[in-house]
Amino acid sequence: MNKKIPIPSIERLCAMYQLIELLEKNGMEKVSSTELGRHLGVNANSIRKDISYLGEIGNCRAGYSLRKLRGYLIDNLEINRKRRSCIIGLGRLGNAILEYDRLFQSGFGIVAGFDSNINKIETIQTNVPLYPANEISIIVKREKIELGMLAVPAHAATESAKRLVDGGIIGIVNFSLAVIQPHPGVFVRNIDLVGELRIVSILSMLSKENILQT
Amino acid sequence: MNKKIPIPSIERLCAMYQLIELLEKNGMEKVSSTELGRHLGVNANSIRKDISYLGEIGNCRAGYSLRKLRGYLIDNLEINRKRRSCIIGLGRLGNAILEYDRLFQSGFGIVAGFDSNINKIETIQTNVPLYPANEISIIVKREKIELGMLAVPAHAATESAKRLVDGGIIGIVNFSLAVIQPHPGVFVRNIDLVGELRIVSILSMLSKENILQT
DNA sequence: ATTTGTGAACCAATTCACAGCG
DNA sequence: CGCTGTGAATTGGTTCACAAAT
Numbered sequence: 001m002n003k004k005i006p007i008p009s010i011e012r013l014c015a016m017y018q019l020i021e022l023l024e025k026n027g028m029e030k031v032s033s034t035e036l037g038r039h040l041g042v043n044a045n046s047i048r049k050d051i052s053y054l055g056e057i058g059n060c061r062a063g064y065s066l067r068k069l070r071g072y073l074i075d076n077l078e079i080n081r082k083r084r085s086c087i088i089g090l091g092r093l094g095n096a097i098l099e100y101d102r103l104f105q106s107g108f109g110i111v112a113g114f115d116s117n118i119n120k121i122e123t124i125q126t127n128v129p130l131y132p133a134n135e136i137s138i139i140v141k142r143e144k145i146e147l148g149m150l151a152v153p154a155h156a157a158t159e160s161a162k163r164l165v166d167g168g169i170i171g172i173v174n175f176s177l178a179v180i181q182p183h184p185g186v187f188v189r190n191i192d193l194v195g196e197l198r199i200v201s202i203l204s205m206l207s208k209e210n211i212l213q214t
Numbered sequence: 215m216n217k218k219i220p221i222p223s224i225e226r227l228c229a230m231y232q233l234i235e236l237l238e239k240n241g242m243e244k245v246s247s248t249e250l251g252r253h254l255g256v257n258a259n260s261i262r263k264d265i266s267y268l269g270e271i272g273n274c275r276a277g278y279s280l281r282k283l284r285g286y287l288i289d290n291l292e293i294n295r296k297r298r299s300c301i302i303g304l305g306r307l308g309n310a311i312l313e314y315d316r317l318f319q320s321g322f323g324i325v326a327g328f329d330s331n332i333n334k335i336e337t338i339q340t341n342v343p344l345y346p347a348n349e350i351s352i353i354v355k356r357e358k359i360e361l362g363m364l365a366v367p368a369h370a371a372t373e374s375a376k377r378l379v380d381g382g383i384i385g386i387v388n389f390s391l392a393v394i395q396p397h398p399g400v401f402v403r404n405i406d407l408v409g410e411l412r413i414v415s416i417l418s419m420l421s422k423e424n425i426l427q428t
Numbered sequence: 429a430t431t432t433g434t435g436a437a438c439c440a441a442t443t444c445a446c447a448g449c450g
Numbered sequence: 451c452g453c454t455g456t457g458a459a460t461t462g463g464t465t466c467a468c469a470a471a472t
Contacts, residue, residue: 005420006441007413014412018391022368032453041396045443052455061450061452077416085411092313096306097407106408146418147411154236171414173407177232182255187417189410193311193387194320196403197299197361198228199221200385202291203401204360206219220463246431259465266433275430275472430472437466444459
């Protein structure tokens with residue numbers, strides 16, 4: 001790895017990894033930067049630049065070998081590294097995530113679920129062990145859980161995040177409205193459906209008025 | 215509105231709107247750029263720049279009036295504009311979204327659900343009318359639906375997106391793995407939980423090796 | 429005395445354009 | 451030739467720093 005990688009490149013490389021798996025499943029062996037770009041909605045220059053952060057791979061005549069490309073992503077980014085995850089909040093969203101099998105297939109299997117409502121812990125049918133929310137720190141530590149998904153109401157998010165951090169988590173995907181205060185060594189990604197709908201809606205409005213950057 | 219607004223600014227302004235509602239609910243009336251920045255994990259300069267795209271608002275002594283600030287967001291971005299939405303795919307995630315009441319509170323109420331499995335349409339208990347997937351275009355047009363949420367398996371996503379576009383949708387939030395091909399006037403935002411976990415995981419790894427940009 | 433609003437300066441990321449290689 | 455890899459140029463976004471306002 002020659003240079004520091006910008007975060008947008010990492011995001012694109014993750015999307016590319018997904019795509020590579022799909023193309024390989026379809027029996028393809030080679031792919032050009034142009035093709036990758038078309039699939040990902042990114043221009044070919046960016047694709048090549050992103051890949052170049054991983055070192056030289058391509059065959060100048062025939063494009064990239066999918067197998068090699070995937071190999072580079074694995075070697076450089078440990079992109080398929082398994083990490084144990086947990087879910088905090090077992091409402092509708094939390095339950096949907098709990099049963100989301102792609103997590104296991106991708107190596108991010110959920111090994112614990114938490115909720116402050118003891119009732120839920122006792123009634124939900126699942127193979128994943130469930131615990132009360134006040135045990136988050138202990139269990140995260142004991143079970144060597146590295147990633148947490150937060151699907152709790154906003155008012156509970158800060159406290160839950162704190163417990164995850166105390167337990168030594170390295171990353172949080174936050175579905176709640178609350179903003180998780182930054183903590184060194186803990187990376188947070190926020191997902192907010194309503195926010196996304198607002199953004200799309202505003203982009204549409206602005207594009208019509210032609211006051212949109214880009 | 216004086217200038218073109220960068221997309222990252224729009225994203226931050228949406229988060230800010232969320233925060234403003236919360237602060238007002240807590241009885242606050244004024245807020246400074248520093249405070250907003252601290253809550254949102256953004257530096258105060260960015261906050262002021264973002265707000266400045268909406269025109270001059272602040273009182274130099276006392277910061278921003280929350281009421282006025284919200285007003286400007288509404289006037290300039292129509293950030294609280296109501297838009298009818300629909301959900302495609304009524305699996306676990308689709309069902310969780312179907313019952314997500316914040317959508318209604320935020321003005322993005324779901325007015326139709328779709329699934330290719332007729333069984334689901336007949337058995338799911340909900341107030342929202344459900345239709346078979348092949349009626350997407352017709353219903354979107356008839357019900358004047360502007361936003362679509364895609365929660366279908368990857369192999370069905372392209373076809374579903376096409377139907378939404380045919381129906382005249384203006385925005386799609388895509389939870390599936392498939393990449394929705396861009397279409398003029400249709401804005402797409404992708405949400406991929408596994409992708410987010412991968413990103414967090416890679417960021418953590420790279421930060422330790424110090425080969426991360428920023 | 430603070431806190432905004434904003435041009436200017438800086439930094440990051442994307443795009444260009446072309447050399448190099450099979 | 452076609453396609454990659456990459457410095458250079460460009461664009462875009464963030465941060466700085468200070469004038470203006472009260």
